[in-house]
Amino acid sequence: MSHFLTAQDRCDRCGGQAYIRARFxxxxxxxxxxHHARRYQAALQRQISELHDETHRLTTTPY
Ligand SMILES: [Zn+2]
Incomplete structure (x- = not known):
């Protein structure tokens, strides 16, 4: 694992805190x-070669 996501890592779509790093x-x-990981999940799963998921760090879900 090259690095873990930090509070400085931001979503490329909305600027919110990033929990998913997808390598294409x-x-x-x-x-x-x-939120955006969930929205793009289907498309991501077909295209990415590596998915780093830290949503387990969330204590509450956005929905
Ligand atoms: Zn977002």
Whole structure:
């Protein structure tokens, strides 16, 4: 594992705190908050080569 997500890591869509790091290729990596990770989950699962999920750190769900 290269690094863990921190409070400084931000969602690429909304700027919220990132809990998911999705690697698409060697030089393309996107961060998502729990909300956007859920929204893009189906598409992500087909495209990513590595998914780093820290949503278990959430104590409450956004829904
Ligand atoms: Zn977001």
């Amino acid at each position: 290729s060697q030089d393309l990596e996107l961060l998502f908050c729990a």
